[in-house]
Amino acid sequence: MTFRLRGLDAAPFQPLFTLDEAALKDRQAVRQTADAQPGFPCRISLTDAPVGADVILVNYEHQSADTPYRSRHAIYVREGEETYDAIDQVPEQLRIRTLSLRAFDDRGFIRAADLVAGTALETAVERFLADPAVAYVQAHFAKFGCYAARIERA
Secondary structure, three states: OOEEEEOOOOHHHHHHHHOOHHHHHHOOEEEEEOOOOOOOEEOOOOOEOOOOOEEEEEEEEEEOOOOOOOEEEEEEEOOOOOOOEEEOOOOHHHHOOEEEEEEEOOOOOEEEEEEEEHHHHHHHHHHHHOOOOOOEEEEEEOOOOOEEEEEEEO
C-alpha cells in the first residue's frame, strides 16, 4: 500500500527563531545547541541536527482532535528547513529509531498501536492503513515519546 510521510509545516515555527529567551519561554520553548548526533531530530525536515547547530525545543500539539486523545509534547525544529513530504520513503531519522505508532480514525480516536523498529515501519503502516477506519498514523519516538511524523494513504 502506498503511503505519504510528512514532517511539519515550517512556517508556524519560523517566528520562534527571532525571539529572545524570555519570549521563547512565554511560548513554552527554549533555544538549544545540538551536542550529539543523532539526538536533536527536526520535525520539519525529519533530519537530525548536526553537532553545533541551533534548534528550538518547543511544546507542540500534534493531536488536536477534540477527544481524550488530544495531545502535545516537546519537539525540536531547526531554522531554514523544508518540510519533508514523500511517498513510500522513510527518512533516516525514523529508520534508525524505535517507533511507537498510533493509528487514528477520522474522529481522532485510536484504532491500533504498536512498537516497531524503524526498519519495519513500512510493514506496520501497511497493516494499519489496510483498515479502512484508519485515517492516519502518527509516529512517535519510543524512548522519549515525542511526536515524530504523520503518515497517511497516498
